[in-house]
Amino acid sequence: MLRLNSRDPGFDKAFQRLVRDRRESDDDVARDVSLILEQVRNRGDAALAELTQRFDGHSLADDANWRIELADCREAYDNLNPELRAALELAAQRIRSYHEAQLPEDRDYTDAAGVRLGAKWRGVDAAGLYVPGGRAAYPSSLLMNAIPAKVAGVERLVVVTPTPKGKINPLVLAAAHIAGVDEIWRIGGAQAVGALAYGTQRIRPVDVVTGPGNAWVAEAKRQLYGVVGIDMVAGPSEILVIADGQNDPDWIAADLLSQAEHDPAAQSILITDDPLFADTVADRVGVELALLQTARVASESWNTHGVIIEVASLDEAPALANALAAEHVEIAVDDPQVLADAIRHAGSIFLGRMTPEAVGDYVAGPNHVLPTGRRARFASGLSVLDFMKRTSFIQLDESALHAIGPAAVALAEAEGLPAHARSVAVRLGQ
């Protein structure tokens, strides 16, 4: 864990280093991924079967091994313990209701020149959702990706998920049932993303691919951006907690660890104006780590990437937060709104002492797929818009064309595009 103090002379330099530290593997996966994608594109299902055998130890030789049936999802849902089922249902209902209110409005109006203008939003025809296999198969991620797609009006929602050695996570199937997923394929890795984008003999292509994954999955999405729409380039998770000394140090320690347990490359940062509180939180992180089942991952993250920044006043925090542009920002003070208003760059903000980031991961309603690695400067969390597209339209009658057409002719001629000019001029009788 790194300890910084904004009053120290070397602070600016150390903080800039922190801001620039990307924590993203620049591994040489690009070439591997590009070879895998080429194989899937050229050989389709045969390539999928080979790669799935090699990477997941799952055989696709039998036709029955390719898919998970919707009836299996229904069964997994029915077999869920009631408390968990209620929790998933509550999460789904709250996510659905938040995202329904995101649906954009169409426009259709005629302006003073008599020009009819507008835009119509529609869901994409088909979306593919990557769901990691094994331990990282989170039902909450499935809900956070699948529900916005369905709210957007996507008719065909396809899940791909690796089933290492054939193993399937029943919680994920139950979530797929709740979210209304239409197809599930037992494939993973870059090859699954390639299958979604290009299509194969068995799998029809989709228009948008979203969902979390390892470096290969992320790189496959990056390489296929433009062939399909993607949600975003995602890096390791991160939290910035801004807290005064009036917080229970145990609560804040737990918040810092809740990010750290995600990934050894995750980052938890605390900004506080109380040096004693900073010390206590650091101690409590150590104590809580000792009890934590996920201690191996969480301590590697905290030791390598954890930071506590001591500031003279919390008024300094928004500027630091804007430079970090963190995925999650918690503001644990009595009146969090003042600081929140000054934070321009953040994926999501958690206001007040009673809003641990983890409620946002599961049940609050807003999406937990958020921009990481300073991308909150320009990117937003996943929303229904990621599964929709807009078609604009224009309609002129003769009088409207006489009103604005001559300007188009003048500009087209000035740009050296005479056929553009002519297509307007002939209609004006010129």
Add this chain to the structure above:
Amino acid sequence: MLRLNSRDPGFDKAFQRLVRDRRESDDDVARDVSLILEQVRNRGDAALAELTQRFDGHSLADDANWRIELADCREAYDNLNPELRAALELAAQRIRSYHEAQLPEDRDYTDAAGVRLGAKWRGVDAAGLYVPGGRAAYPSSLLMNAIPAKVAGVERLVVVTPTPKGKINPLVLAAAHIAGVDEIWRIGGAQAVGALAYGTQRIRPVDVVTGPGNAWVAEAKRQLYGVVGIDMVAGPSEILVIADGQNDPDWIAADLLSQAEHDPAAQSILITDDPLFADTVADRVGVELALLQTARVASESWNTHGVIIEVASLDEAPALANALAAEHVEIAVDDPQVLADAIRHAGSIFLGRMTPEAVGDYVAGPNHVLPTGRRARFASGLSVLDFMKRTSFIQLDESALHAIGPAAVALAEAEGLPAHARSVAVRLGQ
């Protein structure tokens, strides 16, 4: 030009070939671009100066040669001939007014569980706009990119544009004046995109890069996607005209040529139910080509990529249009709305006989930066949203946390994330 008839037995196969034909160079530019970006990242201005000398023949040895001053833009504007100035002003005003109405609304509400939820939209801090040099330096493109950025609230709008052998296009400067551009740098190519994304000694980095360019520029944007936001991966322009036999064949021929003159790789497609009309349009394209200043480009495009599809009934057109998902779709019939309602995938639709696509390029108001190469299946035209990002927020009090917190604890435990569970449970006194 390819002639198809939907009644022919080979039609489906030929049409599928048309749909799959990407017309996008798979040139080996990726490696060149990646080397250029690495140079700019590592050596900044020195690399820019070398590359600008090499590719543009423009020396940056003198400090004064790096930028175009805003005063020069003002002067170019003042020196514009009055008709052209009025045309640019009309275009700017109509583009601004259409895009102002696109501004998204913030949300802030408290739901039945007592959870305060919402989202706040903000413009990015800085945006970079690529403006091609030479003949393709279109003032209309500058307006279409710069005005949405300014409407979105971008405070620092940076233009990069190559000035081959020092030559500057005054129309572009005048448009920059009208749009309120803040900085203009005389650099181009992949190196300019790299400078915008990474920043150099002279040029501060931006958050979003948009604007058209050649294959190197497009590839640089693709490679930097994630370091910055980008508008989209753009390919050659295309138009699909759906027309019955009641149109003036000269008008439709002009519309087809207005796309063709953009680029030898551009594509113009006509769908009509009138074989005689199809013949006449084909003839008129030939006649008009003979008179056209841009005949070299336009005839290469029309001969190589032009298509006329004869259908038994225009009712077949929407399905074909949806498969093509074209950038521009013109519907030249008496009642275009019926067909338009059935077209789900298109960048922009031009309704009726008096709406040539070219009015949309200049003065209608909606953006002329639109998805190409079938990307209208999932992508939208440029809008203020491309220059904005959304921060969600969540605020719970004790009672709200008691209402929804236990479900978060249950889900976190089921997902094997005990620190997540604990961050909620400690606040519930568990």
